[in-house]
Amino acid sequence: MKKALRTMVSVVLAAGMVGCSSGSPSGTTPSAEAGSSAPAETAQSAETHHSSTVTIAVFSQFTSMDPATNGELVNGYLLHHMYRGLYRMDENSQPQMELATAHDISEDGLIHTFTLRDDAKWSDGTPVTASDFVYSYLRALSYGVDASNPIYNMTTFIAGAEEYSLNALEVGDSFDCTTEDHSSVGIEATDDHTLVLTLKKPCTYLNTLLCSGAWLPVHQSTPQHESAWALQGGYPCDGDHKLTEMNPNDKAVMVKNEYFYNADQITMDEIVWQVVPDTESQHLAFQAGDIDIATSITSDVAKSYKGTDELWVGLQTNTYCLTFNSGATGPEWAQNLNLRRAVAMAIDQKAVADVVGGEEFYPVLSSFMPLGLEGVDGDFREERDSEGGYTLVYNPEESKRLLAEEGYDESNPLKIEYYYSTNSIHNDVATCLQQMWSAVGIETTFKAVESGVYYEAWYNGDFEISRYGVALSHPVTALNTFTTQYQRVARIGDATYDAMVEDIQATIDPKEALRKCHEAEDYLVDEMAYIVPMFQFTLPMLKNPALTGQQINGAYLYFGESTWAE
Incomplete structure (x- = not known):
């Protein structure tokens, strides 16, 4: 049995203050000399924010925007805005039906039939269909070694998926999931709005798996065996925002997807993700009004903002x-x-x-x-x-x-x-x-x-x-x-x-x-x-107090329904 080649790990969200004693461990890079951590009058608190843009500082660079290969948390923040799957995690870390309007399960727990909503569209205006899910799942299974961890649960539970994936690995990049026989794989579109997944053993938490990762759909124009396209803007996605600009070491910019099925509920027109690895730099940028959200701050700074409307603290799993x-x-x-x-x-x-x-x-x-x-x-x-x-x-x-x-x-x-x-x-x-x-x-x-x-x-x-x-x-x-x-x-x-x-x-x-x-x-x-x-x-994060409606959905930050005070 083929061993998985990626471990689903996330870059850790947080930053500390000082060590157990003064000084840094050998081989480490000490943080910049910090100024006062007190919550001075910031640009955010001094004036009202009128733009329909929010700028969020994140602590690490972007490495993959391909759902089939991503395993890192900061990438997941963006993907959570760009893609919608059959289910989606809510603010209580519970999976809720998203593109699925019905989910029927056979008595033995092996056959899962999903009815898809008929108004879902890609950002190019074309409809999202059950065939898109079939393509996406077969693409992930046949992608290659870099998808081995994200597809672990697919190969574990979907009938015939492991054998299909191993065959694709042996064939290599010439394997074409659109022409290769997949009749033995438990992934089938019976019509445009019905997807059937057949499992080889029960999975009591399938709805949780369906919220993210390789279970998210990609457009059928997506290349099968590479992900360079995902670090560029302009490709179709089915979420509330689409990527327009990407510099992996600097920033990513996304704008509202006008074809999103629930576009009327999306209030944030533009979201900017700014890479700021240093915690003190995030704090200073927040104080200067250069960013609206600082996602990595020291607890020293967090404590200094306690009791203010600029401190946003969420429990993460x-x-x-x-x-x-x-x-x-x-x-x-x-x-x-x-x-x-x-x-x-x-x-x-x-x-x-x-x-x-x-x-x-x-x-x-x-x-x-x-x-x-x-x-x-x-x-x-x-x-x-x-x-x-x-x-x-x-x-x-x-x-x-x-x-x-x-x-x-x-x-x-x-x-x-x-x-x-x-x-x-x-x-x-x-x-x-x-x-x-x-x-x-x-x-x-x-x-x-x-x-x-x-x-x-x-x-x-x-x-x-x-x-x-x-x-x-x-x-x-x-x-x-x-x-x-x-x-x-x-x-x-x-x-x-x-x-x-x-x-x-x-x-x-x-x-x-x-x-x-x-x-x-x-x-x-x-x-x-x-x-x-x-x-x-x-x-613990710093947030412009004029911003409301921000969410934490499971592990992911979400700003699509955020609004600015008038």
Whole structure:
């Protein structure tokens, strides 16, 4: 079975203040010298904004606007405006029907029939049809290795999809999804407004998957095996806005799609996404009135705006944790359970959260899943936390004991390399970790790189222990991330865990599947210590107070229905 070649990870949304002590880790880039963080009279608060344009500062460059290949959060912000799928995530992180007006499911859970709305159009004025979805899904399945992670759930659940995709990979770029036989693949348009998906096993969270990623439709004029077109403006899309200008390292501009089926509800004519990687630069740009939204600010700055109408704080279903490379490409020490536990139990998560801004902005997590995900009878994290009994907790004395048991002491310290991408919060976390590990006798060196190159080495298992941030939509999709099948290189290759997740996917009853998710999470984190939970993100941002109607839909920011005060 072909291993997936991309890991669905997101660049982490946040930035920190100072480290556990003064100074930056070696190999990192210290943030610019900050001026006052106090909320001085800003250009936004001094005058009314009359333009139907909003400018948002984002922290990283744009890498892919192709739904079949994207796996990064900032790209997802734009795609959330440019495309509409069968379902769409609402402000409560719940999937709602979007282009689908009806969704019928067979008793065995395998046949899903979608009726499409008849007024949906592409930005070139042509209708969106069921055949567009067929083309889009077959294109994604036959795209090539760069789509391997986004299509993971397609190949996992759609009948015949895995075999079709493997055949396309063998043929290469000459494979034409418009002419190749796909009669054995469970993707069919029975008429212009009816799409039928046939699954090989039940999927209790299919509606969540359909909200984003490779499940979004693209126009049938879209090239099959490349994505260069997606970093240029002017191509058709079916969302409320269309891309008109793109400089991946500078900014992207999108304007309202006049053919959008619900165009009367779209109030923002133009949206500008400005790349501003440095948190202090975002703050200064906001104060100067150059941007309307600063999406990455330090919690120092956020606290200084507390109680004002310029602070916008949203809870995101994101998690920040550490991952060990316990697979074949990892170091010998990371394959040792006692040493993984020793490294984990030396970390005081609350102290780290306090340094980067406090639990008001970075709530400490007891395990991998964040608050805000569906559980058996409520919130997934809350219902498990209420049971207690976690063992992978801060305990430096137990950490020292485990190290000694494995033959490490002051004369023979465990030496580890911590891998992370540079921004202020990652730098500060690294400083804290180094000090905490040093306190139990672990020597730490740093490998710090820019965010644009961070994940390539991470995908390939070229690290020992790393920071990891990801936006999550459902417990099952979160757990899938760490299965052997999902990873390009198995950083966690555990047959027991793989079997647990496979059993969850085969479970028809949604509540029973979620109960099993709790068991799999406990195994992944508490029992095997493959992951060290750290904290969840709220998203503290600065917002022009004249702007209203902004939303957070699941993990994505949305401004299409925002308005300016007169």
